Every structure is written in structure tokens, then in C-alpha cells.
Amino acid sequence: MKVSLSRTWRVSKGLAYREPVVTLPALKRARRSTVVLKYTMAVSGLIMVGYLLLHMYGNLKVFAGQDGFDEYAHHLRTFGEPMLPHEGLLWIVRVVLLAAVVLHVYSAVRLAVRDRKAAGYKNGTRYHSKQNRRGVQRSYATFTLRWGGLVIALFIVYHLLHLTGNQIHPGGASDSPYERVVNGFEIWWVYLSYVVAMLAVGFHLWHGIWSAFTSLGQNRADTRRGSRLTALAWVLTLVIVVGFLLPPTAIFFFGLGS
Amino acid sequence: MRIFIRAWRQKNAEAEGKMVTYALDGVSEHMSFLEMLDVLNEQLTFEGEDPIAFDSDCREGICGMCGIVINGLAHGPEVTTTCQLHMRSFKDGDHIDIEPWRAKAFPVIKDLVVDRGAFDRIIQAGGYISAPTGSAPEANAAPVAKHDADDAFSAATCIACGACVAACPNGSAMLFTAAKVTHLGLLPQGQPERDSRVINMVAQHDAEGFGGCTNIGECTASCPKGIPLSTIARLNRDLLGALSRGEA
CATH class of the missing domain: 1.20.1300.10 (Fumarate reductase/succinate dehydrogenase, transmembrane subunit)
Incomplete structure (x- = not known):
């Protein structure tokens, strides 16, 4: 399986397993x-x-x-x-x-x-289902x-x-x-x-x-x-x-x- | 009963997916949703088609593996896990849409299976205590207020299924992160690392590409374990304190 590599994601074991690459310490990231x-x-x-x-x-x-x-x-x-x-x-x-x-x-x-x-929108769509478009309690x-x-x-x-x-x-x-x-x-x-x-x-x-x-x-x-x-x-x-x-x-x- | 399943089919992480409809006869209302999928997969296998890949493990509502967006709702119409949802919640002739959790941080591996490794890395960032606590201490040595114990326990019931992310229109994992922060932050064992925990976990939450919380509570409405919205406010409060003290 081919997985695209990007500058911000580390991909290992040749599978879909990936993790974000971070450069700043956590405190600085938490501040932002x-x-x-x-x-x-x-x-x-x-x-x-x-x-x-x-x-x-x-x-x-x-x-x-x-x-x-x-x-x-x-x-x-x-x-x-x-x-x-x-x-x-x-x-x-x-x-x-x-x-x-x-x-x-x-x-x-x-x-x-x-x-x-x-939220993972793709071509303007998140979920394809037309039901419950308004969620539960929004x-x-x-x-x-x-x-x-x-x-x-x-x-x-x-x-x-x-x-x-x-x-x-x-x-x-x-x-x-x-x-x-x-x-x-x-x-x-x-x-x-x-x-x-x-x-x-x-x-x-x-x-x-x-x-x-x-x-x-x-x-x-x-x-x-x-x-x-x-x-x-x-x-x-x-x-x-x-x-x-x-x-x-x-x-x-x-x-x-x- | 006869139902129609409109399922998300995606060959692998790279492939484009699409919705495909299957008709299924002889569904009993006593079947769990996953049993219904098992029957559908047997039918698909028999017909020489690729069965629909979905995650499941304990099938008793405590492991958090089985996450499916059913008719646009995380875990479907009842507030429970997908394995504890039964076909009696649907009617004969229903069209049921099933899709994977949809979030940038949860890439689809195949069909309905997503990689929830982001949650593991948030836990790795601080969802633990590093002090060796030994065997169970004498119960009255370190008193914990009843309401703190209750709140910590109810937060600890989070099974990390990811329904909060799937339900959140912002793809935020704040309810999950907050449940973990609350669960340890309310107990004496969690105090030494309380500041660094919230800082590290929030930093990891954002690095994973989850969205921000807008306090609308869609997550709590779909949480099978009923994690309350007040946990998110507690995380906000803890982070505010930790940042003002400025140590990670």
C-alpha cells in the first residue's frame, strides 16, 4: 500500500500508520x-x-x-x-x-x-447520509x-x-x-x-x-x-x-x- | 425484515470511496447492528464480493472499537455503542446509511475502519501518572471527596471510541481529551503532573489536527458513556491555570 509522505506527518511500517511531526515544545504549542x-x-x-x-x-x-x-x-x-x-x-x-x-x-x-x-470535509461533504443533517442537539x-x-x-x-x-x-x-x-x-x-x-x-x-x-x-x-x-x-x-x-x-x- | 444498507466502500487509505447500496433480507429485530453486518458480509462473501470492513472487539459496549456513523449519527439513533444498538431500532424497508468516523485526524484505512492512533498519542502525551503507587493504599489515608470520586469515575468511563469527534461539526476531540484530564486531575495521584498533563495533551490534540471546541455539546449527545460537558470546562480551567504558572 502506498501512503503519501508529507512534511508534517511521519509514516512508518509501510502502512497507514502515521503520526504528526512536531518541532515546538509542548508548552509553546499549548500557548498557541x-x-x-x-x-x-x-x-x-x-x-x-x-x-x-x-x-x-x-x-x-x-x-x-x-x-x-x-x-x-x-x-x-x-x-x-x-x-x-x-x-x-x-x-x-x-x-x-x-x-x-x-x-x-x-x-x-x-x-x-x-x-x-x-471535520474531514471532502468536496464539501462530510457525511453522505441525508438523514439527521442537523445533528442531535445543535x-x-x-x-x-x-x-x-x-x-x-x-x-x-x-x-x-x-x-x-x-x-x-x-x-x-x-x-x-x-x-x-x-x-x-x-x-x-x-x-x-x-x-x-x-x-x-x-x-x-x-x-x-x-x-x-x-x-x-x-x-x-x-x-x-x-x-x-x-x-x-x-x-x-x-x-x-x-x-x-x-x-x-x-x-x-x-x-x-x- | 428487509432493509437496505447504503455503505461507504473504500478499498484502502489511498483509494476514493463511494456509497454502495445492498439489500438484506431476513433481518431479525433481535440482532445487534454488528450481527446484521455479519449477515450482510456472509451474503457478500457468498456472492464473491469483498465484505465490508468494520472494527469490533468486545461487542458488549466497553471496548470502544466499533464506531460507525449510522444515518449521520455517531453510533446511530440510540445513545450507546454500535454493538449495543439493535435492529429493533429500525423498521422494515428502512434505508440505513453507514459511514466511517469522518475527521482529518482519523484517516480511513478501509471501508468503515479508521486509524484512531491519534487518541493513543494524546494519551501518550500525558494521560497517565508516572509515580509508582504500589499496591492499593489504606482507604482512609488520602480522603477523596465523594463528588470528586464520582466525577473522576464518570470521566474514566470514556472508552475512547471517538464518537465525540465524529459527532462534532468541528472534528474536535476536546471531550475525549477533557475526560482524560478530568479523570486524573480530580484524584490525588494525578496532582503532581496535573499542569504538564493538560499542556501536553492539549498540544498533542492540536498537533493531530483535531478542531477547536465551540461548546455546542453535540459530542455529549452522542457519547455512549455520557461524559458530561463540564469536563471540557474543567480542561479549559486547568489549562488556564497551567499556562499562567507557565511550566510544562
């Missing part, structure tokens, strides 16, 4: 392992969850009216002055957040590429996590152009952040795209929060359903999704600000 990539995903993800909570709190200021909301937006820029420069806090948050996003995406891509290879959220991440990334680009950078302004431009929000969310497709994005965020969080804590070693329950982390994931997901959907819904359906 998939588990460490998962720690990176977890920590960067939890930083973003923390940011989402702060962001959501800011959004809810819409209910304080135009003055309250615009004042809050202004205060974010002057926070900590004169100890911090103008927009100092915002820039700190932006740098931390950008680092988290870069690390999160980098780890996700590295893992996804590796996982795809590891959920919609875990199935779509990677694609959901892409949806969220695209949404964030559009969202930054719309409400942060003010480059695109559906419904009319304004210097007042409050008016920009109200003008935008009075339009059906702006509202709809926001709802879709929040659903993607919700699915991502529901599995992501559980997964982050588990990756960091915090799960002590035998089953996922029995884990307190599942309850935590549910609560945080619902709080964040509902919290984010309240202001646009109030604007679109109940005429807030018009």
Missing part, C-alpha cells in the same frame, strides 16, 4: 492552541458584551427627550475633562473595542478554517453563529456610517444626534434592518455568552440546560435585545420624537 484561541474569543466577546450594555443604556436616553439625549451624547465627549482630553474616554473605548473586534474576528477565522479541515443559534457574526459585522459598518460618522443619513441629516435617530427610524427599511441585526445579535449572544464562560472554564453543570450560565445567557440576551429594540420601536410605531 485552539483552547487559547477560545480564551481570546471569550475575553474579546465579553468586552463587547460589556460595551453593548453601556451602549444600550445610552440609547434608552432617547426616552429622556431631545435635550436629555443630546446632552448625554455631548457629555460622553467631555467625560473626565480636564483629566482626560476632549473625547478622551470615547477614544479609550474605541481603541479597546477595536482591539476586541480584531482579536475576535482573527480567532474566529483561524478556528473556523481549522475546524472545517478537521440549536439554530449555534448553526448560524459564524454567518450571524458576518451579518453583525456588515451591520456595524452601516451603523457607524449612519449614526456615528453621519456619512449616510436616511430621513435627513442633522447636527442633533436625537434628530438623526428619530429621522432614521421613521423609515421602514431602517427599522427593519435594525430588527434583523438585533436578532442576529441575540442569537450570537445566546450561544456566545454561554460559550465564553465555558471556554474560560466556568461551567460546572453536566448539561447545558442545567447550567446557570444558560440562564445568564438568556437574561443578558433578552435585556440587550429588548433594550436596543425599545427606542426604534417607540419611534417607528408610537411616533416618539415626531
Whole structure:
């Protein structure tokens, strides 16, 4: 029997017996392992969850009216002055957040590429059976996590152009952040795209929060359903999704600000 | 009953494989899945065809040799090993797809037989204790908490069948590796090498080309020994501690 030799696999006894050739010591390999990539995903993800909570709190200021909301937006820029420069806090948050996003995406891509290879796909197929394609207990959220991440990334680009950078302004431009929000969310497709994005965020969080804590070693329950982390994931997901959907819904359906 | 077996046929490690369908009559619902395959192989031999190669050894659910993906599920529709699955789990006229464990780290040797040497090398990397423990110690000399003893024992029931890898959409062997780390890490004998064990075993797990864990639990759902998902969190916790101490 002929077995192909490769640089990374040692083949012996002329049979299919083979073993990987490693050059780095185990400690270094463990530091670069998939588990460490998962720690990176977890920590960067939890930083973003923390940011989402702060962001959501800011959004809810819409209910304080135009003055309250615009004042809050202004205060974010002057926070900590004169100890911090103008927009100092915002820039700190932006740098931390950008680092988290870069690390999160980098780890996700590295893992996804590796996982795809590891699962032994050949010509796009792993198992030829058409039965039980959805496995035993995998959920919609875990199935779509990677694609959901892409949806969220695209949404964030559009969202930054719309409400942060003010480059695109559906419904009319304004210097007042409050008016920009109200003008935008009075339009059906702006509202709809926001709802879709929040659903993607919700699915991502529901599995992501559980997964982050588990990756960091915090799960002590035998089953996922029995884990307190599942309850935590549910609560945080619902709080964040509902919290984010309240202001646009109030604007679109109940005429807030018009 | 009459069933149709659609089996993965692959001549050797190098050959391209394909699914081939065989009809089989006179299958009793009391047959185990492997007995059914034995009957099919007799029929194939009688017809002058190459019998389907599959692994099996104890046929009582404790050795971990018989791994077959049945209808897309590792070990088939019941949570047990393939040898303990019976034909009563299927109906007359069923089409049953049988395929080998599919993972980069488990190359197919022939038909349904894969090389699970990767698991042996993960064990060699640290799934043991090197201290000579002598004969059984006096039972009360080193007390072990009941829940630790229970968890260690339930982790130790892992038979290294590889169903976790076959079921995992990422081809990760984290449940297997974690079971071995947990089993020794919870007991006093395992403590001196606890850090180096998790470091070496995770390093070997990755060198073998297994994927990463995404904590979805598909492995635990197909594990014939019911190894719990919390073992993976324990491995993550142990590795975090070991890396922060930085010694292998």
C-alpha cells in the first residue's frame, strides 16, 4: 500500500500508520492552541458584551427627550475633562473595542478554517447520509453563529456610517444626534434592518455568552440546560435585545420624537 | 425484515470511496447492528464480493472499537455503542446509511475502519501518572471527596471510541481529551503532573489536527458513556491555570 509522505506527518511500517511531526515544545504549542484561541474569543466577546450594555443604556436616553439625549451624547465627549482630553474616554473605548473586534474576528477565522479541515470535509461533504443533517442537539443559534457574526459585522459598518460618522443619513441629516435617530427610524427599511441585526445579535449572544464562560472554564453543570450560565445567557440576551429594540420601536410605531 | 444498507466502500487509505447500496433480507429485530453486518458480509462473501470492513472487539459496549456513523449519527439513533444498538431500532424497508468516523485526524484505512492512533498519542502525551503507587493504599489515608470520586469515575468511563469527534461539526476531540484530564486531575495521584498533563495533551490534540471546541455539546449527545460537558470546562480551567504558572 502506498501512503503519501508529507512534511508534517511521519509514516512508518509501510502502512497507514502515521503520526504528526512536531518541532515546538509542548508548552509553546499549548500557548498557541485552539483552547487559547477560545480564551481570546471569550475575553474579546465579553468586552463587547460589556460595551453593548453601556451602549444600550445610552440609547434608552432617547426616552429622556431631545435635550436629555443630546446632552448625554455631548457629555460622553467631555467625560473626565480636564483629566482626560476632549473625547478622551470615547477614544479609550474605541481603541479597546477595536482591539476586541480584531482579536475576535482573527480567532474566529483561524478556528473556523481549522475546524472545517478537521471535520474531514471532502468536496464539501462530510457525511453522505441525508438523514439527521442537523445533528442531535445543535440549536439554530449555534448553526448560524459564524454567518450571524458576518451579518453583525456588515451591520456595524452601516451603523457607524449612519449614526456615528453621519456619512449616510436616511430621513435627513442633522447636527442633533436625537434628530438623526428619530429621522432614521421613521423609515421602514431602517427599522427593519435594525430588527434583523438585533436578532442576529441575540442569537450570537445566546450561544456566545454561554460559550465564553465555558471556554474560560466556568461551567460546572453536566448539561447545558442545567447550567446557570444558560440562564445568564438568556437574561443578558433578552435585556440587550429588548433594550436596543425599545427606542426604534417607540419611534417607528408610537411616533416618539415626531 | 428487509432493509437496505447504503455503505461507504473504500478499498484502502489511498483509494476514493463511494456509497454502495445492498439489500438484506431476513433481518431479525433481535440482532445487534454488528450481527446484521455479519449477515450482510456472509451474503457478500457468498456472492464473491469483498465484505465490508468494520472494527469490533468486545461487542458488549466497553471496548470502544466499533464506531460507525449510522444515518449521520455517531453510533446511530440510540445513545450507546454500535454493538449495543439493535435492529429493533429500525423498521422494515428502512434505508440505513453507514459511514466511517469522518475527521482529518482519523484517516480511513478501509471501508468503515479508521486509524484512531491519534487518541493513543494524546494519551501518550500525558494521560497517565508516572509515580509508582504500589499496591492499593489504606482507604482512609488520602480522603477523596465523594463528588470528586464520582466525577473522576464518570470521566474514566470514556472508552475512547471517538464518537465525540465524529459527532462534532468541528472534528474536535476536546471531550475525549477533557475526560482524560478530568479523570486524573480530580484524584490525588494525578496532582503532581496535573499542569504538564493538560499542556501536553492539549498540544498533542492540536498537533493531530483535531478542531477547536465551540461548546455546542453535540459530542455529549452522542457519547455512549455520557461524559458530561463540564469536563471540557474543567480542561479549559486547568489549562488556564497551567499556562499562567507557565511550566510544562
